[in-house]
Amino acid sequence: MAPTRILWILRPIPQGDALERRLGCAERKRARGFGSTRRRREWVCARVTARDLVARLLSLPPARARAVVLDATRSGAPFARERSGRRLPVSLSIAHGGGWVACAAAKGAGLRLGVDVEPVAPRRLAVFRRVLSPAELPAVARARGRARDVRLTRLWCLKEAVLKARSTGFAVDPRTVVASPGRGGPGWRRAAVRLRGRGRAWCLRRGVLVVALAWLEEGEAELVQG
Numbered sequence: 371m372a373p374t375r376i377l378w379i380l381r382p383i384p385q386g387d388a389l390e391r392r393l394g395c396a397e398r399k400r401a402r403g404f405g406s407t408r409r410r411r412e413w414v415c416a417r418v419t420a421r422d423l424v425a426r427l428l429s430l431p432p433a434r435a436r437a438v439v440l441d442a443t444r445s446g447a448p449f450a451r452e453r454s455g456r457r458l459p460v461s462l463s464i465a466h467g468g469g470w471v472a473c474a475a476a477k478g479a480g481l482r483l484g485v486d487v488e489p490v491a492p493r494r495l496a497v498f499r500r501v502l503s504p505a506e507l508p509a510v511a512r513a514r515g516r517a518r519d520v521r522l523t524r525l526w527c528l529k530e531a532v533l534k535a536r537s538t539g540f541a542v543d544p545r546t547v548v549a550s551p552g553r554g555g556p557g558w559r560r561a562a563v564r565l566r567g568r569g570r571a572w573c574l575r576r577g578v579l580v581v582a583l584a585w586l587e588e589g590e591a592e593l594v595q596g
């Protein structure tokens with residue numbers, strides 16, 4: 371069986387509000403309701419980015435691409451539909467962090483796909499004791515300085531990507547997702563994640579950012595930059 375193509379994109383969140391022109395009426399109204407400019411801009415950029423990715427994945431002509439509605443399930447997990455309400459045959463995940471939006475999408479509805487992006491920043495290990503499993507703690511505790519920050523960020527991202535793929539987010543204890551970022555070069559590296567079931571996860575370092583992707587379905591997947 372051919373690997374499933376997962377399209378992913380990492381896009382800087384622009385400073386101005388020009389992207390709002392690409393929103394539909396209802397979305398623009400919702401965007402205006404955000405109290406914080408930062409939150410509004412990340413939300414708007416995520417909508418536009420996700421719609422572009424869905425249109426590319428499904429090869430939609432411009433008029434149909436503009437009509438894609440990004441909706442969310444009750445848990446908050448995003449999905450794409452037509453204005454009529456018909457769900458589009460695509461699964462997607464959204465994240466924002468460090469001034470960037472990350473989005474990933476694959477063909478087929480209801481697939482468990484998750485993405486996260488976080489900036490590498492100094493973090494207190496004490497906080498992470500509530501997030502890391504006993505298996506993850508020793509390697510982090512041994513690391514020092516920047517190496518520790520990077521490792522913590524990778525673990526955090528992997529857990530969040532997995533929990534988004536499961537649509538639960540942190541309603542589930544992140545210590546139940548046991549990860550090891552794996553070794554590798556500058557591109558995507560396959561991470562080891564004990565997932566209680568099928569699936570795989572990857573991590574990417576891009577400058578000060580870490581991105582993680584989780585795919586909790588059978589079969590191989592191929593990561594393609596969108």
Ligand SMILES: CC(C)(COP(=O)(O)OP(=O)(O)OC[C@H]1O[C@@H](n2cnc3c(N)ncnc32)[C@H](O)[C@@H]1OP(=O)(O)O)[C@@H](O)C(=O)NCCC(=O)NCCS
Nearest residue numbers: 413416445446447448464465466467534537538539540541
């Ligand atoms: C889902 C969750 C992990 C997102 O984390 P975050 O650091 O706030 O934000 P991120 O930038 O990484 O991701 C945001 C995106 O996650 C997506 N998302 C939200 N809930 C989701 C869920 N249950 N499953 C999958 N994706 C979800 C949304 O698309 C959102 O983007 P949007 O606001 O532009 O639509 C977090 O909000 C969460 O755990 N929520 C559920 C449990 C909860 O609310 N617990 C209370 C706090 S412990």
